[in-house]
Amino acid sequence: MPSRRILLLLTTVLFVTTGIPEARAGLFDDDEAREQVQKLSKQLDEWVDTVTKAQIDLISQVQALREENAKLRGQIELLTFELDAEEKRQQDFYLDLDTRLRKFEPQSIDSPETPDAGKKPPETAESHDYETALKLFQDGKLKEAARALESFGKHYPKSSLLPDARYWLGNAYYSLNNCKRSIETHKQFAAKWPKHVKSSDAILSVATCQQELGDEKNARTTLEALLNQYPSSSAAATAKQRLNP
Numbered sequence: 001m002p003s004r005r006i007l008l009l010l011t012t013v014l015f016v017t018t019g020i021p022e023a024r025a026g027l028f029d030d031d032e033a034r035e036q037v038q039k040l041s042k043q044l045d046e047w048v049d050t051v052t053k054a055q056i057d058l059i060s061q062v063q064a065l066r067e068e069n070a071k072l073r074g075q076i077e078l079l080t081f082e083l084d085a086e087e088k089r090q091q092d093f094y095l096d097l098d099t100r101l102r103k104f105e106p107q108s109i110d111s112p113e114t115p116d117a118g119k120k121p122p123e124t125a126e127s128h129d130y131e132t133a134l135k136l137f138q139d140g141k142l143k144e145a146a147r148a149l150e151s152f153g154k155h156y157p158k159s160s161l162l163p164d165a166r167y168w169l170g171n172a173y174y175s176l177n178n179c180k181r182s183i184e185t186h187k188q189f190a191a192k193w194p195k196h197v198k199s200s201d202a203i204l205s206v207a208t209c210q211q212e213l214g215d216e217k218n219a220r221t222t223l224e225a226l227l228n229q230y231p232s233s234s235a236a237a238t239a240k241q242r243l244n245p
Contacts, residue, residue: 142172146172170182170185170202171205179210179213182206200229203222224239
């Protein structure tokens with residue numbers, strides 16, 4: 001061990017440099033002892049060189065790791081930004097699609113007449129509350145959106161907008177990383193309104209949450225059910241890809 005070598009060297013030097021004339025003279029009269037000191041000195045120099053080189057290598061490795069860590073951190077930040085942007089684009093797309101689809105929904109039987117073409121129908125309290133909840137979701141205020149959508153269901157249990165509100169509630173829970181509530185809400189939505197245009201997407205969301213929770217068995221069962229129930233939907237095409245990667 002290097003420490004033992006150093007101790008031996010220091011002990012030898014101590015004897016060499018002490019003020020005891022007899023010991024000092026005797027040591028240097030001894031060629032073998034002198035040779036041993038030189039040998040130990042050489043070994044010490046080699047050991048110092050080795051340690052110094054190892055320290056330099058270690059410093060270089062630490063610096064390289066720091067640079068790699070900084071690079072990875074930058075990549076993670078970029079990916080996070082791109083993911084957030086993609087989620088925002090997806091929310092905007094679905095909300096725009098939701099608005100377009102509702103234009104094709106039949107007017108309520110309680111409406112006294114069909115509005116003139118191009119004329120915006122008067123806004124009701126329930127449509128206002130629904131649009132407000134969707135705006136919160138679109139703006140990324142997910143907790144507020146979830147509360148607003150829950151409240152909408154309690155205040156307007158017979159509204160024609162209730163299915164859409166429940167669907168977006170399931171999405172809000174998913175965006176909040178609450179897969180348990182998202183699965184529960186989307187299952188209820190798909191079971192109660194199986195012919196709704198978003199039912200297949202809701203079932204796909206259930207499977208997505210199950211996969212994220214590590215429940216591969218039930219996720220596969222859900223995807224297979226989606227294929228059987230909505231074979232022509234775009235969600236079914238995604239389900240097929242997941243089942244046969």
